[in-house]
Amino acid sequence: MPYSLTGVGHNGFEKADLHIHTKCSDGLYTPEEIVEKAAAAGLKAISITDHDSVSGIDKAKPLALAKGIELVPGVEMSSTYKGYDIHVLGYFFDYQQSELKEYLDHCRHLRTERAERMVSKLAKMGVKIGIEQIIVKAQNGSVGRPHIAAVLQDGGYVKSFSEAFSKYLGSHSPAYVKSIETHPADVIRLINEASGLSFLAHPAQNVPDETLKQLITFGLDGIEIVHPSHDTYKQNYYREIANEYFMLFSGGSDYHGLKERDEDLFGKVTIPCQWVEKMKSRLVKS
Structure with a gap:
């Protein structure tokens, strides 16, 4: 090989x-x-x-x-x-x-909207975190599930990233929202x-x-x-x-x-x- x-x-x-x-x-x-x-x-x-x-x-x-x-x-x-x-x-x-840059800017908005929907789903499960905390974690960059996982860990809702994904954020988990389509x-x-x-x-x-x-x-x-x-x-x-x-x-x-x-x-x-x-x-x- x-x-x-x-x-x-x-x-x-x-x-x-x-x-x-x-x-x-x-x-x-x-x-x-x-x-x-x-x-x-x-x-x-x-x-x-x-x-x-x-x-x-x-x-x-x-x-x-x-x-x-x-x-x-x-x-x-x-x-x-x-x-x-x-x-x-x-x-x-x-x-x-220009077309690529415009599309990536659009994706950034979609990613933030996706995070907001996940925050809403988490709230219904009694997990209270704010979108502002997630945006701070992303340092105004491209928001993703790892940023949500980090906020969940900070808040004591999970002990690790892997737990955040298996319990809440993974593709078969209750707070999951589809990615960019x-x-x-x-x-x-x-x-x-x-x-x-x-x-x-x-x-x-x-x-x-x-x-x-x-x-x-x-x-x-x-x-x-x-x-x-x-x-x-x-x-x-x-x-x-x-x-x-x-x-x-x-x-x-x-x-x-x-x-x-x-x-x-x-x-x-x-x-x-x-x-x-x-x-x-x-x-x-x-």
């Missing part, structure tokens, strides 16, 4: 992590702190892929340049297809493009029209094979092969599918910094920088 869980095997490849979250969505660290961590971990390329937000890119750029780390413009965009939450990773796009084909189009590349995030988590094949027909450029939820078997399985459809590979730690296990993953669940170079070669479009 050519690659281990780290995606770098034993051949000394330079390492990249193209799936990292910051405080601009639901991560613990600022974009600048992530660059510092990446430098300490010896990463040569990273992508900040905040949920429906690109505000971390410009914040990270000067320090990444100073540290000699390639910063790939990135985002993780939410969509829904046949009842499944589908996450699409975008890379190398023009993050200043944009069709994945529209998300892929937005990324493509901003001159970027689209990848299906962590397919093993939530995408049945039949659905994956349908998503490929919408114009995906690649699949996230390396992810903490993908063991070696899954990595090889998705690599075969990507090869069958002449798709690109991506991957990373999906680091948020919120769970104890996250620190074990950062700098270790990586991909070879050669994969990043292959992405760049695909960008030269006629």
Whole structure:
């Protein structure tokens, strides 16, 4: 098997992590702190892929340049297809493009509305928290369920993030509200029209094979092969599918910094920088 869980095997490849979250969505660290961590971990390329937000890119750029780390413009965009939450990773796009920026602003409003509906459901269950507390946790960034979980923990309603999700916020839990219901084909189009590349995030988590094949027909450029939820078997399985459809590979730690296990993953669940170079070669479009 050519690659281990780290995606770098034993051949000394330079390492990249193209799936990292910051405080601009639901991560613990600022974009600048992530660059510092990446430098300490010896990463040569990273992508900040905040949920429906690109505000971390410009914040990270000067320090990444100073540290000699390639910063790939990135985002993780939410969509829904046949009842499944589908996450699409975008890379190398023009993050200043007006249509994309307008859409991401719209998503930010939708995320806040979703949080308000969850707060309302929680209140009916006797769990009293305020939307203002959640927005403060998000630091005016892209609001997500981890921010609600943090407020629940602060209020003593749960002891951990995992309890918050299993008891209240998970997809089969009583306070859950569906995510952004944009069709994945529209998300892929937005990324493509901003001159970027689209990848299906962590397919093993939530995408049945039949659905994956349908998503490929919408114009995906690649699949996230390396992810903490993908063991070696899954990595090889998705690599075969990507090869069958002449798709690109991506991957990373999906680091948020919120769970104890996250620190074990950062700098270790990586991909070879050669994969990043292959992405760049695909960008030269006629």
